[in-house]
Amino acid sequence: MIKIKVKDRAGDLHVLEGPTDMSLNLMELCKAHELPVQGTCGGMALCASCQCYVLSDHPLVDKSDAEEDMLAVAFHVRENSRLGCQIHLIEELDGLEIELAPDESLN
Secondary structure, eight states, X not given: OXXXXXXXXXXXXXXXXXXXXXXXXHHHHHHHTTOSOOOTTSSSSSSOTTEEEEOSOOXXXXXXXXXXXXXXXXXXXXXXXXXXXXXXOOGGGTTOEEEEOOOGGGO
């Protein structure tokens, strides 16, 4: 199990625990803990509804072409933006800190 710190859109901090042996991604972990992450495309990097900002210096896998393409057209993108569905829970991410990006559907 690893711990991920998630700052929600209200500014509240949540510490989530997730297993590293089930091929879960960050979007699925947030949804399992009932955080407001839609994951509309089911983790295919097609919607950006799981966009987050990576706040810590953990080593992440490089963005795939699909993730780069989606972030190129998403709203509220920053240099540290990633799609939660593309960040798989592995031991090296213990202590990862993220912030949920604004939800465009709420505006």
